[in-house]
Amino acid sequence: MAKRSLGQNFLLDLNLTSRIAFAGGNLAGMNVIEVGPGPGGLTRSLLETDAIKIHAIERDDRCVAALQELVDAAGGRIILHADDALKCDYETICPAPRAIVANLPYNIATTLMIGWLKSLPLFASFTLMFQKEVAERLTAETRTKDYGRLSVLTQWLCDVEQQFDISPLAFTPPPKVTSTVVNLRPKPRTDDLDIAVMERLTAAAFGQRRKMLRQSLKSLGVNVEQLLEKSQVLGTARAEEIDIPGFVRMATALRAMSKAAPDA
Numbered sequence: 001m002a003k004r005s006l007g008q009n010f011l012l013d014l015n016l017t018s019r020i021a022f023a024g025g026n027l028a029g030m031n032v033i034e035v036g037p038g039p040g041g042l043t044r045s046l047l048e049t050d051a052i053k054i055h056a057i058e059r060d061d062r063c064v065a066a067l068q069e070l071v072d073a074a075g076g077r078i079i080l081h082a083d084d085a086l087k088c089d090y091e092t093i094c095p096a097p098r099a100i101v102a103n104l105p106y107n108i109a110t111t112l113m114i115g116w117l118k119s120l121p122l123f124a125s126f127t128l129m130f131q132k133e134v135a136e137r138l139t140a141e142t143r144t145k146d147y148g149r150l151s152v153l154t155q156w157l158c159d160v161e162q163q164f165d166i167s168p169l170a171f172t173p174p175p176k177v178t179s180t181v182v183n184l185r186p187k188p189r190t191d192d193l194d195i196a197v198m199e200r201l202t203a204a205a206f207g208q209r210r211k212m213l214r215q216s217l218k219s220l221g222v223n224v225e226q227l228l229e230k231s232q233v234l235g236t237a238r239a240e241e242i243d244i245p246g247f248v249r250m251a252t253a254l255r256a257m258s259k260a261a262p263d264a
Helices: 013-022 039-045 061-072 106-118 132-139 149-157 195-208 213-220 224-231 244-260
Strands: 031-035 051-058 079-083 098-103 125-131 158-166 177-185
Touching: 013 039, 013 125, 013 158, 013 177, 031 195, 031 244, 039 061, 039 098, 039 177, 051 106, 061 079, 106 125, 106 132, 106 149, 106 213, 125 132, 125 158, 132 149, 132 158, 149 158, 149 195, 149 244, 195 213, 195 244, 213 224, 224 244
Parallel strands: 031 051, 031 098, 051 079, 098 125
Antiparallel strands: 125 177, 158 177
């Protein structure tokens, strides 16, 4: 039985799990990380790909035991890690090149994604299932209600594309929401910004999204007018109107100003 506390909703339809397994493209030569395999529906489909090995991370002891038969039958292609995906060291448990393909537990999906963005050089690609509303935030464009912190952080670092939706009725037990499979591929970096700077900036900008930037950015503790001038961003604009390059310019200016006045 699925545990609500672990965000478990099992997907056992092999047609759907196969679509997810192949949604990220060719996995030949990849070591695939699967988070929360549960009873192994997607794991079975990943065995049908050309991935070198599947590293399945599962914290539920019941699922670890249930997966053992599949592990034994896979001829060494499945490595089962009884671990917490929020705490494990991905670089240690799985050799490069690494791709993550997973039906993420809904209750930790966003936290996991932000953590992976902070370690982005470790991964070649992500094929992930989210609640549809989270997928909409990941791919949202400027001047839309879904455009926010997660949109900026993700699109700054990755090319993001929604693949397909999955009905609640496909799951056991059925969740109350539609799910969406999303593919993310890290972009070549054109800046050397630390993600912590962008997190700080977007938290301030979207924390009061109805206010103009000249007001919402005051919490940063720097001269806001100077920051906006350096960034070539209008102080009368609101966060949802600023595109990714605009946020990169602001983050670059913020970093420089923070270094010049570390006690600000």
